[in-house]
Amino acid sequence: MAVTKVLSVGGSIVVPETPDTDFLKKFVSMTRDWLSKDSSRRLILVVGGGGPARIYQGAYREILSGLSNSNADNSEADWIGIMATRLNAQLLKASFGALCPNPVVYNPTDDIEFKGQVLVAAGWKPGFSTDTDAVYLAEKFSADTVVNLSNIEKVYTDDPRKNPDATPIDSITWTDFRKMVGDEWVPGKNCPFDPIASKKAQELNLAVICAGGKNIENINAILNGQGYIGTTIKG
Secondary structure, eight states, X not given: OOEEEEEEEOHHHHOSSSOOHHHHHHHXXXXXXXXXXXXXXXXXXXXXXHHHHHHHHHHHHHHHHTSTTOOOOHHHHHHHHHHHHHHHHXXXXXXXXXXXXXXOXXXXXXXXXXXXXXXXXXXXXXXXXXXXXXXXXXXXTTOXXXXXXXXXXXXXXXXXXXXXXXXXXXXXXXXXXXXXXXXXXXXXXXXXXXXXHHXXXXXXXXXXXXXXXTOHHHHHHHHTTOOOSXXXXXX
């Protein structure tokens, strides 16, 4: 029976401004090694937009701010971000070579035939981030956990950059987590896990582990079910 793990890889980890090739070499090497130990292991990688999304969304808003009677449209900003996720995902898919024979997944609700050991997905449509795509794919391929990799090691009680009293959280319920992130998605919103994804994950009774994306040894520990640094959201 296949063991499927879903990683929602923040775009800022893969392409902070330009592709982080040093990180990508280590990440691809570690995950290839993990997959090689058991042919029943499968990985679904859902990639965010990162630097390119922020840069192009910022350019779009700046262009419109200089025009009279023009306001930035959230849907258009989302589409710009989605296109950035697709470029990042294509880079990751190519890096896995024959392990990832499927094309990049754009719609997680499609009838998808998972042929290799790696499946790479990108943004789908406006209204939420790639975190939501990861939750849909976890449901489709019967994964019980989504690992959300970003530039923070743990979820905090508040933004630690703004509030020095913010403290890290090891474990939290979906009810309490959703009180923190709210129910609305705004393109480019910076939160530990997208509010729309959170709502669906709670409905599915899915667990989400939020962890630092650059800590390769820690990601490997999570994949192997060992002790890890991160925040677990469930229940």
